[in-house]
Amino acid sequence: xxxxxxxxxxxxxxxxxxxxxxxxxxxxxxxxxxxxxxxxxxxxxxxxxxxxxxxxxxxxxxxxxxxxxxxxxxxxxxxxxxxxxxxxxxxxxxxxxxxxxxxxxxxxxxxxxxxxxxxxxxxxxxxxxxxxxxxxxxxxxxxxxxxxxxxxxxxx
Numbered sequence: 313x314x315x316x317x318x319x320x321x322x323x324x325x326x327x328x329x330x331x332x333x334x335x336x337x338x339x340x341x342x343x344x345x346x347x348x349x350x351x352x353x354x355x356x357x358x359x360x361x362x363x364x365x366x367x368x369x370x371x372x373x374x375x376x377x378x379x380x381x382x383x384x385x386x387x388x389x390x391x392x393x394x395x396x397x398x399x400x401x402x403x404x405x406x407x408x409x410x411x412x413x414x415x416x417x418x419x420x421x422x423x424x425x426x427x428x429x430x431x432x433x434x435x436x437x438x439x440x441x442x443x444x445x446x447x448x449x450x451x452x453x454x455x456x457x458x459x460x461x462x463x464x465x466x467x468x
Contacts (some may be wrong), residue, residue: 318377319410324418327372332361334381335374342401346439357399371422372399375411382406385415387423390432395423397433400442407441416449424467434462 327335336358344350357364365372365386375383383402390396397419402412423431433451435442436459443461447453451463 318382318406319414322375322377322382322411322414324373324375324383324415327361327365327374329362331374331376331381335361335372335384338381338384338403339399339401341403345404346436369395369426369428371419371426373415373418373422375402375415377406377411383411383415385412385419387419387428387431393427393429395426395428395431397431400433412445413449416445420465420467429467430464431467432462432464434460437461 325331339358340350340355343355352358361372364370365388367389369389370387372386373384374381375385383406384399385397385401386399387395387397397416400412400415402415420431431451433446435446437443437456446463449465451465453461454464455462
């Protein structure tokens with residue numbers, strides 16, 4: 313598998329019902345890899361992704377490669393003019409291929425089109441690959457509480 317081709321050939325779409333379970337699985341696999349277990353109490357939005365991200369100012373995108381969901385990402389309303397990136401996840405075998413970068417670009421484009429001037433996000437401090445990704449995409453650290461790093465980006 314040529315990782316460069318994966319990023320180029322991946323198609324990004326707003327989630328639809330036929331892909332909801334597969335998108336949920338991508339996220340849960342990533343969480344289990346990072347934490348070693350899944351606690352469903354912390355993931356109520358995953359019970360119905362479409363319902364959770366159908367409210368005004370929100371979107372849930374999926375990256376599809378060869379008919380399979382390999383990447384997810386979402387934006388939700390944080391405050392007036394501010395969106396929150398969340399549910400960024402890439403299947404392990406497709407990491408470091410550029411698909412997360414493409415997903416972030418798509419989320420940022422959607423956010424601009426929908427009136428957001430800033431995006432915020434957070435990630436666990438132990439997830440250095442995620443921290444590096446966000447820094448490389450122009451997100452600035454504004455808070456580190458010892459457990460999580462919080463980032464912001466001005467959308468131009």
